[in-house]
Amino acid sequence: MTSGVTAAVWAAGQVARVRDDPAGRTALMGRCYSGPFGRAPRHLPFRRAALSFMGWQVRRGVLRPETSDRPGSPWWRAVNERILRDGCEAVGLSGGLPGPASSPTVGSWLSFVARPTARAWYRAHNGSVVAAYLDHRALAEAENEAERFFLNVVLCRVLYAHALVAAPRLSLGPLSPIAPLLGDPRLGMTGIFLQLSRVLPDEYPLRGPVRSHLEREIGFGRLLDYGVIVPRLQQLYTWSAGELPAPGLLGCVRDGAPVYAWPYEDRGVWEPRPSPALRLVHRALPPARSARSGP
Numbered sequence: 001m002t003s004g005v006t007a008a009v010w011a012a013g014q015v016a017r018v019r020d021d022p023a024g025r026t027a028l029m030g031r032c033y034s035g036p037f038g039r040a041p042r043h044l045p046f047r048r049a050a051l052s053f054m055g056w057q058v059r060r061g062v063l064r065p066e067t068s069d070r071p072g073s074p075w076w077r078a079v080n081e082r083i084l085r086d087g088c089e090a091v092g093l094s095g096g097l098p099g100p101a102s103s104p105t106v107g108s109w110l111s112f113v114a115r116p117t118a119r120a121w122y123r124a125h126n127g128s129v130v131a132a133y134l135d136h137r138a139l140a141e142a143e144n145e146a147e148r149f150f151l152n153v154v155l156c157r158v159l160y161a162h163a164l165v166a167a168p169r170l171s172l173g174p175l176s177p178i179a180p181l182l183g184d185p186r187l188g189m190t191g192i193f194l195q196l197s198r199v200l201p202d203e204y205p206l207r208g209p210v211r212s213h214l215e216r217e218i219g220f221g222r223l224l225d226y227g228v229i230v231p232r233l234q235q236l237y238t239w240s241a242g243e244l245p246a247p248g249l250l251g252c253v254r255d256g257a258p259v260y261a262w263p264y265e266d267r268g269v270w271e272p273r274p275s276p277a278l279r280l281v282h283r284a285l286p287p288a289r290s291a292r293s294g295p
Helices: 007-017 022-032 044-060 074-094 104-114 118-135 137-141 145-166 168-183 190-194 210-214 220-243 247-252 264-270 276-284
Strands: none
Touching (some): 044 074, 074 104, 074 118, 074 137, 104 118, 118 137, 118 168, 118 220, 118 247, 137 145, 145 168, 145 210, 145 220, 168 220, 210 264, 220 247, 220 276
16 A cells, blocks of 8 residues: 555545456455455455456446447446445555545445444445445436346345345345345355346347346246335335435335336336236235334
């Protein structure tokens, strides 16, 4: 680390050096979990979930530089940078660089550094994700229809994974005792809930209308989104807005339908086609009556 600079300035420099290097971004993300002195054994297990999602972004090409023959996504690049910058700043502060923290989300990362639990990790990671979503809504509006739809899917799933750990009754109803295990990012289970490759092709930009992609969503992914998450979506966003805290998140949902860079009038895409499997899931896992459904 360079003495004489604040942690925020140092972090910005770290991110700037890898801005046009997707592999460099991935390496920087990995180093954040090693701490300021290269040894952080309590934090390393959480690196799995972060790098898994980073790998998916790299394969899709959304992090490719603007000068590439096939440029990446300005929105995905900006969101990824926010997560990297917040994490790097927390590393700098914990390593002795002067502050203060440049944002509340950096404070959440510092809380994770001090006490690395699954709930603390989600508060830090999802806090950065949601802050980036809210800051870069204009970039999201510039994406095509299919991409804008899946930006909402990604947000729903990361919020739901957090709720599995911190609000099990909200997330899984009568199966709440197993919810924290399913959502724990250290155990590799989170990838099941965030895995989009069976629905969203590993390419950018997406081609074709939303319906053409939805027709390929079968099995677990469809049951998760339409059977479990969508029925409790309004509660999930309300709970998440308080947990992170991020009151602006409430502007990303309306009457139980995601509306981040997505018109409310087109909410029909969130209404599933009836099927015996979906009806069974709805009966077995009814939503909680209140959004205040903690452990």
